[in-house]
Amino acid sequence: MSVLVRLRTPVVASVLGLAILALGLSALGYDAFSALTALARGAIGSWYAFTSATLVRAVPLIVIGLGIAISFRAGGLNIGAEGQFSAGAMAATAVGLVVGRWPGFVAIPVVLIAGTLAGAAWVVVPVVLRLRYRVQEVISTLLLNFVAEALVSFMVQGPLQESKRTYPQSDPIAVAARLPLLPGTRLHLGFALAVLLAGLVGIVFSRTIWGFRLKVVGAAPRAAEVTGRMDVDRTTALALLWSGAFAGLAGALEVAGVTYALFLNLSPGYGFTAIAVALIARLNPIGILFAGLGFGALEAGAAGMQRDAGVPAVAVSVVQATIIVVALLAVARARLARPEAAA
């Protein structure tokens, strides 16, 4: 496929999404033009806005999106990244509070690994339920999102609450555990890690046997089974665990690079937005990198829009939903155009 054809769906989706937003805003009596201008300004209006708003928000979207691509490829529908993100953030905070005596090059990896493991651990129950009891992971991962939310609420009012015991938040993590920033901006090292991971996952998908296995298991589980060389259950289970690990890592990066503490509602729905990121990129890791940037810009712009034009930031979830729908329609159309491939 040529680059132009590949770009068609994302471009159509974005334009359509923004157009629907503009129409909706006009219908509700907002000034759509100034809203969209504020959106653009908040996302790419200055070097600071681009690095400190857009790129910072792109990090969790890219990292979670890569994990979602792994699980979706293998036919595992992990819709619980939001909860796994929270699990990672909780673990990273708990560890980040106690590593103050260690040098940064030890403290930071330890914090990130803690978050990654916690994210994977949060998927263990859905994986076991899927393997042993055939419980659909769609529902189990979704339900665990709400459990994670309650657990964060418990943590910030209980074991992890700040020592002053005033607000529902944790103490700031040790300075040694915080990610280095790009001078003059709020952009943290996590962005470089996200780019690196996109490249790595790209290589795994296209150059390794495991990547091939993921694809076969997801696209044609029966065929994978009858070859006798692929354990479908095992492959999907592993893919689900990896997707949880990525979401957990994203949570740890958010704590170590952006907030330095645990709060309620740490994520403005990154776990769901990342599904849109992965889908619009057709689960392609390099595509996810760019889609993550685009959605990061959208999130950053939403904050600008709320600040400067008084339009609630939640409005952009309409744009995101539109983009998912357009991506779905494009996939469905491609399938209908090649009926022999669908059979």
Place this chain on the structure above:
Amino acid sequence: MSGSIAPLVGFLAAAVRIGTPLLWAAAGEVLAERAGVINLSVEGSMLAGCLGAAIGAHASGNPWVGMAAGLVAGAIIALGFAAVAIWARTDQIIAGTALTMASVGVTGLIYRQATSGQVTGLSVITLEPLAIPGLHSIPLLGPVLFAQPLPTYLVGGAVLFIWFVLYRTTLGLRLRAAGEAAGAARAHGVRVRLIQTGAVVVGGALAGFGGATLVLAQVGTFAERMTAGRGFIAIAIVVLGRWHPAGIALAALLFGAATALQYVFQAMALAVPYQFFLMLPYLLALAALTGVAGRVRAPAGLGRTVD
């Protein structure tokens, strides 16, 4: 009523009250799933129903206008889902997630617009409990079942009606056929996608009615994302209730009880933090799915795109 059973009555009555919106949504989802469509936008329909109810009741001063508005709002979200998932033949689970996201955005936007310049929010007059003469004085059962707001009685009727349609009418037979074997159903002249659309839209309307019940018989106002996954719990209820109207009624009661339990524990002043009771319904849903898995059979065509 003797004093000793008063706490039990309070607990069971709360279970029925909390279970009512869940049962409305689950009743809608049963229709969709029996027709072969897994509809995750039921959460979005419920949320839209909440907002529709709050605005309708706030503007008119009449809670029943709110109930009707909730019903319509829920159906609109479902219509969007049906267009994307059934007619454009896309993945039902992702389409449902997208429509729920859209509902979160649209309701948030409209809510802020509706309350801009106001300080009171969208507080509404709630539906008062309606004691049924005679029945409500039966010991234990009376105050639990027969002193509830009207939507609770209505949902009983709706579940009976759905049972009747599913198992005693040709339409129900066709609907179930569409969900079990779409190809065979079509060969017999069933318009599969039309029936699925009907089931999904009516189901969305019922979920919207459930959302309206949540606002007008329980909470009394709208808050963003106020459904907090109740639509997803309704999907678990459908599995636990084995895709049967009577089963889902019992399952919805169970979830109502799990939620009501937190008030009991709070009253007992246990040392357990309240957040763990917040988790209870979701954990129960997981346990329930595990318990029935393998022993129940979903409609054979569930989630499968019909070409």
